[in-house]
Amino acid sequence: MILxxxxxxxxxxxxxxxxxxxxxxxxxxxxxxxxETKINGLMLALNMIDLTTLEGKDTEGKVKQLCYxxxxxxxxxxxxxxxxxxxxxxxxxxxxxxxxxxxxxxxxSVATAFPSGQAPRDIxxxxxxxxxxxxxxxxxxxxxxxxxxxxxxNFVFDEIAxxxxxxxxxxxxxxxxxxxxxxxxxxxxxxxxxxxxGADFIKTSTGKISPAATMPVTLVMxxxxxxxxxxxxxxxxxxxxxxxxxxxLALHYLVMLNETLGEGWMNNEWFRFGxxxxxxxxxxxxxxxxxxxxxxxxxxxID
Amino acid sequence: xxxxxVEKKRLEVLKTYKIYxxxxxxxxxxxxxxxxxxxxxxxxxxxCLGSRKDFRDAVVAARNAFGGWSGRAAFNRGQILYRIxxxxxxxxxxxxDELTRQDSNKVQAExxxxxxxxxxxxxxxxxxxxxQLYSSVNPVASSHFNFSVPEPTGVVxxxxxxxxxxxxxxxxxxxxxxxxNTGIVLASATKPLCAVTFAEVLNSxxxxxxxxxxxTGKVAELVTFFADHMDVNATVFCEADAATQKMIKEKSALNxxxxxxxxxxxxxxxxxxxxxFIMDFQEIKTTWHPIENIGGAKAGx
Numbered sequence: 253m254i255l256x257x258x259x260x261x262x263x264x265x266x267x268x269x270x271x272x273x274x275x276x277x278x279x280x281x282x283x284x285x286x287x288e289t290k291i292n293g294l295m296l297a298l299n300m301i302d303l304t305t306l307e308g309k310d311t312e313g314k315v316k317q318l319c320y321x322x323x324x325x326x327x328x329x330x331x332x333x334x335x336x337x338x339x340x341x342x343x344x345x346x347x348x349x350x351x352x353x354x355x356x357x358x359x360x361s362v363a364t365a366f367p368s369g370q371a372p373r374d375i376x377x378x379x380x381x382x383x384x385x386x387x388x389x390x391x392x393x394x395x396x397x398x399x400x401x402x403x404x405x406n407f408v409f410d411e412i413a414x415x416x417x418x419x420x421x422x423x424x425x426x427x428x429x430x431x432x433x434x435x436x437x438x439x440x441x442x443x444x445x446x447x448x449x450g451a452d453f454i455k456t457s458t459g460k461i462s463p464a465a466t467m468p469v470t471l472v473m474x475x476x477x478x479x480x481x482x483x484x485x486x487x488x489x490x491x492x493x494x495x496x497x498x499x500x501l502a503l504h505y506l507v508m509l510n511e512t513l514g515e516g517w518m519n520n521e522w523f524r525f526g527x528x529x530x531x532x533x534x535x536x537x538x539x540x541x542x543x544x545x546x547x548x549x550x551x552x553x554i555d
Numbered sequence: 556x557x558x559x560x561v562e563k564k565r566l567e568v569l570k571t572y573k574i575y576x577x578x579x580x581x582x583x584x585x586x587x588x589x590x591x592x593x594x595x596x597x598x599x600x601x602x603c604l605g606s607r608k609d610f611r612d613a614v615v616a617a618r619n620a621f622g623g624w625s626g627r628a629a630f631n632r633g634q635i636l637y638r639i640x641x642x643x644x645x646x647x648x649x650x651x652d653e654l655t656r657q658d659s660n661k662v663q664a665e666x667x668x669x670x671x672x673x674x675x676x677x678x679x680x681x682x683x684x685x686x687q688l689y690s691s692v693n694p695v696a697s698s699h700f701n702f703s704v705p706e707p708t709g710v711v712x713x714x715x716x717x718x719x720x721x722x723x724x725x726x727x728x729x730x731x732x733x734x735x736n737t738g739i740v741l742a743s744a745t746k747p748l749c750a751v752t753f754a755e756v757l758n759s760x761x762x763x764x765x766x767x768x769x770x771t772g773k774v775a776e777l778v779t780f781f782a783d784h785m786d787v788n789a790t791v792f793c794e795a796d797a798a799t800q801k802m803i804k805e806k807s808a809l810n811x812x813x814x815x816x817x818x819x820x821x822x823x824x825x826x827x828x829x830x831x832f833i834m835d836f837q838e839i840k841t842t843w844h845p846i847e848n849i850g851g852a853k854a855g856x
Binding site for chain 2 (some may be wrong): 396545546547548549550551
């Protein structure tokens with residue numbers, strides 16, 4: 253394998269086979285998963301969740317409650333893993349950090365004028381630094397989709413690089429907001445730009461735009477990660493976010509991950525689910541497997 | 556040419572009997588089926604052999620529909636029940652035909668369908684009236700206006716009477732939905748035709764999808780799940796089978812389900828309809844509302 257650090261020319265168009273990607277993605281949903289594997293898969297998915305609250309109405313109380321939930325997913329089921337991280341707005345990072353203590357659960361903060369990203373660069377950098385100084389372990393930035401669609405790829409590249417620098421030790425997740433990029437070609441290009449500019453994660457969506465994460469779009473990004481790995485030898489993590497609320501779908505994503513990137517990515521260092529209601533659905537499925545009885549949402553905590 | 560078409564012998568288009576979940580007519584998730592026959596052993600149709608997962612999907616649909624259905628004005632629920640009766644009246648001939656194929660005779664069948672239509676009208680009328688009968692204003696010794704009203708229990712899972720095709724099914728479903736509950740009903744295994752056709756009636760009656768879900772299949776295979784599903788609030792069983800009744804009661808204790816046994820009800824009788832059937836799926840909620848004075852303690856306002 254010949255590794256290269258050369259940054260490709262982003263002005264060259266890339267083409268993704270739309271029909272092929274959608275067909276391939278639909279195949280992942282048809283795997284037969286037996287009980288024991290299913291339970292392991294659900295446990296893994298639970299451990300990959302970035303439990304998220306990104307509402308204008310978020311309060312410190314809400315964030316504390318979410319942090320408690322992250323550590324006590326369902327106490328009636330001993331031996332459950334915790335989620336990977338809590339994802340909040342910068343203003344809530346301090347609260348979350350204190351509430352999580354030394355539980356090992358990370359704090360991720362969205363930044364850079366999330367979710368629109370419509371702000372000058374110096375404000376975005378300040379936003380990022382504020383989150384990091386308050387203790388964020390991970391920063392979720394949004395790219396300037398307007399500039400990207402105008403073809404200003406260098407602007408987007410420089411922006412990501414600048415935010416990466418502002419992050420310091422914190423890992424950087426780059427949100428492409430694929431719902432606004434429209435085509436797979438553009439998703440692929442944005443993924444490449446983000447990875448070459450220094451992203452640690454590439455992430456599908458903010459969760460504020462529909463469609464959010466879909467399997468085909470995630471597959472395009474996973475393939476971008478694979479190709480980048482073959483070219484540079486550097487692993488990039490992936491985070492689909494938004495719209496993944498059922499355990500079955502989460503298992504489909506894990507199948508896709510395993511068959512595209514392999515076992516090296518099958519942990520929460522390299523893959524995350526951005527979700528708020530997925531956790532409860534997984535818990536209900538796990539309890540169903542444990543007790544043999546279908547569960548009711550009444551017996552699980554409200555997020 | 557046109558003449559030739561008319562004279563040509565034509566193959567009859569047969570109906571696929573499917574289950575009814577969330578306002579849709581899917582085939583069973585399991586892909587299984589059984590052949591329904593009448594008592595003479597004559598073939599009636601291939602019918603879905605519903606599975607545990609079909610039941611689970613139906614519960615999800617019923618739970619999702621519950622908020623909207625229970626939140627509707629009682630009068631509007633009455634209108635929709637009346638509409639179901641109207642639709643049933645319009646398709647009477649089809650039901651009579653199916654009942655006749657399933658061991659009934661023409662006179663009996665017509666009587667049964669008429670009774671079903673009347674029963675729907677009966678419960679349609681009760682929709683916005685039973686509350687007045689069963690609610691109360693309670694005298695209390697403090698400055699509170701204290702009143703109790705019936706409220707729907709939630710999701711009801713019912714196994715319809717297995718010995719009749721239509722009347723039992725309608726008589727079980729009507730009081731459940733009249734009171735604002737949503738439900739899942741397992742049709743008679745031996746006489747499933749009318750249940751599926753009744754689902755088509757429901758589907759064309761402004762009844763929101765998911766309020767009633769109708770499954771076909773074997774009782775012995777599914778009854779456990781009707782009793783132990785944590786998201787079901789009441790279970791109905793109509794057979795005089797002591798062992799199964801005991802099992803249902805035990806499993807229902809898991810989430811304190813209401814267990815309703817109709818093994819002694821004669822659906823064709825006068826006693827087969829009553830507002831008490833609605834009350835079987837109601838809970839009484841009492842409200843203490845603070846007021847300034849106890850009524851009547853002082854004169855005037």
